[in-house]
Amino acid sequence: MLIHGDNLIALKALGHNFSGQVKCVYIDPPYNTGSAFEHYDDNLEHSTWLSLMVPRLRILRKLLCEEGSIWINLDDNEAHYCKIICDELFGRKQFVGTVIWEKADSPRMDASLFSVRHDYILVYAKNIKKIKFNREKYDTVQEHYKCVDENGRRYYTKPLRVMGGNISESLFFSIIAPDGTEILPYENNGKKSCWRWSKKKVIDEADRIEWVNGKNGWNPYFRIYADTLKGAPAQTIWSHDEAGSNRASKRESKLLFGENAFGTPKPEKLLLKLLNIATSPGDIVLDSFLGSGTTAAVAHKMGRRYIGIELGEHCYTHCLPCLKAVVDGEEGGISKCVGWKGGGGFRFYELAPTLIVPDKYGQPIINEKFNIMMLVESVSKLHGFTFAPDPDIYWKQGRSQDNCYIYVTANYLSTNELDSIARDLKKSDRLMICALAFDIGLGKRYENIQIRKIPMSILSKCEYNKDNYNFNIIRQTKQNDKEL
Ligand SMILES: C[S@@+](CC[C@H](N)C(=O)[O-])C[C@H]1O[C@@H](n2cnc3c(N)ncnc32)[C@H](O)[C@@H]1O
Numbered sequence: 138m139l140i141h142g143d144n145l146i147a148l149k150a151l152g153h154n155f156s157g158q159v160k161c162v163y164i165d166p167p168y169n170t171g172s173a174f175e176h177y178d179d180n181l182e183h184s185t186w187l188s189l190m191v192p193r194l195r196i197l198r199k200l201l202c203e204e205g206s207i208w209i210n211l212d213d214n215e216a217h218y219c220k221i222i223c224d225e226l227f228g229r230k231q232f233v234g235t236v237i238w239e240k241a242d243s244p245r246m247d248a249s250l251f252s253v254r255h256d257y258i259l260v261y262a263k264n265i266k267k268i269k270f271n272r273e274k275y276d277t278v279q280e281h282y283k284c285v286d287e288n289g290r291r292y293y294t295k296p297l298r299v300m301g302g303n304i305s306e307s308l309f310f311s312i313i314a315p316d317g318t319e320i321l322p323y324e325n326n327g328k329k330s331c332w333r334w335s336k337k338k339v340i341d342e343a344d345r346i347e348w349v350n351g352k353n354g355w356n357p358y359f360r361i362y363a364d365t366l367k368g369a370p371a372q373t374i375w376s377h378d379e380a381g382s383n384r385a386s387k388r389e390s391k392l393l394f395g396e397n398a399f400g401t402p403k404p405e406k407l408l409l410k411l412l413n414i415a416t417s418p419g420d421i422v423l424d425s426f427l428g429s430g431t432t433a434a435v436a437h438k439m440g441r442r443y444i445g446i447e448l449g450e451h452c453y454t455h456c457l458p459c460l461k462a463v464v465d466g467e468e469g470g471i472s473k474c475v476g477w478k479g480g481g482g483f484r485f486y487e488l489a490p491t492l493i494v495p496d497k498y499g500q501p502i503i504n505e506k507f508n509i510m511m512l513v514e515s516v517s518k519l520h521g522f523t524f525a526p527d528p529d530i531y532w533k534q535g536r537s538q539d540n541c542y543i544y545v546t547a548n549y550l551s552t553n554e555l556d557s558i559a560r561d562l563k564k565s566d567r568l569m570i571c572a573l574a575f576d577i578g579l580g581k582r583y584e585n586i587q588i589r590k591i592p593m594s595i596l597s598k599c600e601y602n603k604d605n606y607n608f609n610i611i612r613q614t615k616q617n618d619k620e621l
Contacts, residue, residue: 138444139433139460141452142488144425148196150488151444153518159200159444160420162207163411163432165403166190169214174400176428176451186215187222193425194226200423201263206233206270206415209259210403216257223261233260233268238375238407242382258411270414272368282363294347294358297332297339298322304331312339314355315348325353334359371414381406390429392469393462399429399455405470408435416441430456434463434470438477457485489515492599493592501592503547503573513545516571516591519598532558532568540566550575550588559583571595 140147167179169186181189197207207227211219216235224232236258244252262268282291299308299322308331311319322330332339339346345360377385381404389405390398408431416422418440424432427445436443437460447456459467466472466479489507492515496502503512514524517535522543527533532544544558550572562568562585570588580588 138484138486139456140446140486143448144446145193146488147446148193148425152196152199155200157202158421159423160202160205161412161415162197162201162423164424164426165210165428166426168212176400177449187218190219191222194223198227198263203264203267204269205263206268207261208411210256212256216259220259223259227261231262231265233262234373235259236373236375238380239377240383242377242384270371273371273414274368291363292360294360297334297357297359299330299333304329308332308335310336312357318355320355375410380410389470393459394455397454402429403431405431405435408432409471412436412439412441427456430459434459437463437481438471438475501596503592509547512547516545516595517543519595520569543569545571547573552576552579555579555582559586
């Protein structure tokens with residue numbers, strides 16, 4: 138899913154269908170650097186930045202599944218303040234760690250004090266007891282596997298005798314060396330030790346034991362094969378070699394958008410590494426500050442499902458064309474690395490206008506931009522019903538459980554109409570009717586029919602009378618320029 142619009146409203150809407158379903162949230166919000174980038178502004182008062190983040194993080198947490206994690210990419214401007222609010226929102230025990238991503242691949246010679254090379258990625262679990270990360274391929278270890286066996290498998294060896302530390306009596310027994318001598322686990326200085334393996338394992342895995350006849354006699358070693366390595370746990374320092382750099386991401390963006398390259402994209406390799414650790418194919422990934430679409434593009438190429446939300450016009454000029462190119466088999470970024478050949482698809486969504494607006498007396502009324510079907514769909518959704526109009530029975534417009542229906546009407550509900558519906562409604566069925574107006578006393582006429590007035594019944598469930606959710610609220614420099 139690609140959604141154009143403010144992420145707070147979009148996230149609230151997603152809550153109905155996606156609560157507890159998202160495996161990984163990655164966000165790269167405006168860092169609050171004080172800059173005005175070409176595609177968005179990044180200059181808020183600190184407390185404003187934090188208060189805009191809080192409600193979004195709260196909903197993102199709800200959307201995560203129990204095994205899920207959230208990764209928040211920031212720099213020194215707000216990372217430490219964000220850590221404090223996340224401790225409060227997620228719980229300090231849910232803090233998994235901070236990744237240091239080496240975003241710069243060379244120093245900045247014009248820096249006055251530090252040439253900053255890194256960003257932070259704060260990682261929190263929804264439930265630290267349930268979260269599991271995938272282990273990473275640990276290629277550097279391959280150098281370690283210097284020997285090759287008769288079948289071409291790479292391995293290295295370790296002494297079978299415990300070298301110092303506690304000894305166990307059950308692991309003190311003799312093993313027969315190739316010349317028939319019985320070998321007991323004694324250290325070279327005569328001190329008693331023990332084997333690392335049990336008697337049974339020594340018999341079962343005898344073909345993994347190698348004997349070396351040194352100056353102190355026979356010593357058994359055991360083989361550790363490279364192809365049985367389960368990978369290494371993810372580490373907290375990510376170099377630009379393995380996770381890309383800002384320079385690399387600029388290159389990727391130029392390749393896709395030419396002159397119109399995005400100002401602050403992330404490298405595809407960064408997302409590849411992150412999603413490899415936090416997700417598996419088929420999992421849902423969510424990025425509510427999508428920018429030029431990197432997270433969605435990488436998730437698509439990796440066979441993950443994804444939801445990307447972007448407020449700016451670059452949702453059309455960057456995210457949409459980027460994802461279309463990916464579907465068509467775009468060859469940049471991580472494409473070669475994951476063998477991407479194209480395929481799949483995505484849906485594009487636009488946020489509907491505000492459902493409720495104040496009239497000239499300040500009273501809430503339905504926005505006239507809503508036609509009747511839009512009204513039915515949103516009121517059904519807000520009451521927790523799935524919009525599914527029955528082609529034959531006009532008042533069955535949505536359902537929640539098997540025998541629970543909703544009927545939304547922008548007309549006056551008369552007693553006659555209610556009686557006629559009640560005649561067709563089975564005793565075991567339940568119906569909620571939402572109408573703009575209805576006769577007094579009608580609400581109690583039938584036990585299995587509940588009648589509510591719109592918009593009053595949905596006021597508490599949707600946004601109303603709020604000014605601006607936008608992170609990009611300051612465009613002052615440009616406006617002032619114009620005025621001058
Ligand atoms: C740092 S950029 C993200 C870059 C992205 N990771 C990429 O690789 O292209 C932050 C993005 O958040 C978007 N944004 C800011 N406020 C938003 C809001 N309220 N709802 C949705 N997107 C928002 C900005 O328009 C900007 O594109």
